[in-house]
Amino acid sequence: METTQRSGLAAPAQGTSFRRAAWGLSVGGGLWSLAFAVADMHDRDPRIAQSLGFVALIAMLWGTVELGRARPHGTAILGSFGFAVAALGPALLLIHEAIYMRTGQVHEAMWPWALISPPLGMAIAGFVIVRARRVGGWARWIPLAVGALPLVVLAPLAALTRDVPFQAVIAWGLLCILLGVAAARFARDTGAAS
Secondary structure: OOEOOOOOOEHHHHHHHHHHHHHHHHHHHHHHHHHHHHHHHOOOOOHHHHHHHHHHHHHHHHHHHHHHHHOOOOOOHHHHHHHHHHHHHHHHHHHHHHHHHHHOOOOOOOHHHHHHHHHHHHHHHHHHHHHHOOOOOHHHHHHHHHHHHHHHHHHHHHHHHOOOOHHHHHHHHHHHHHHHHHHHHHHHHOOOOO
């Protein structure tokens, strides 16, 4: 089986990871946006939004792990580290949401790590993807944008206003859908599409 240049994965396995990442990130981003839209419309019964958010986190975790496995960053260790850090956030949020749905208790210690790790990790991985130049066009910049939006826009907004408008969170979910589309493009650009 021929391996793709500088990736370490066989082309069919890499293509499968890109496709899984595309589905996971697109579905997760869509459900994430939908969950926040539903939460804004239905303040009285948060169960629908919580359930959508829980499923979205599972899909986003799966998509992030698969995108890291597909290695659009090549063999750069910093890119792998970035994807690992990015996957930590949805994992911690899933644990937090499961505990909250079961007991109704919020675990404040998890929040900072769960909220900062996805954008920080995706910004690191995105930077490495841009520098690696294994993929071209607009798709190359999307992982960096997914990481940068929360760091550059959402975090300062939250610090200034003590609140983040739900529209900004929905925009981040829509950007995750675009990341899923970019993952499909990565498969084509790296020759891993089959």
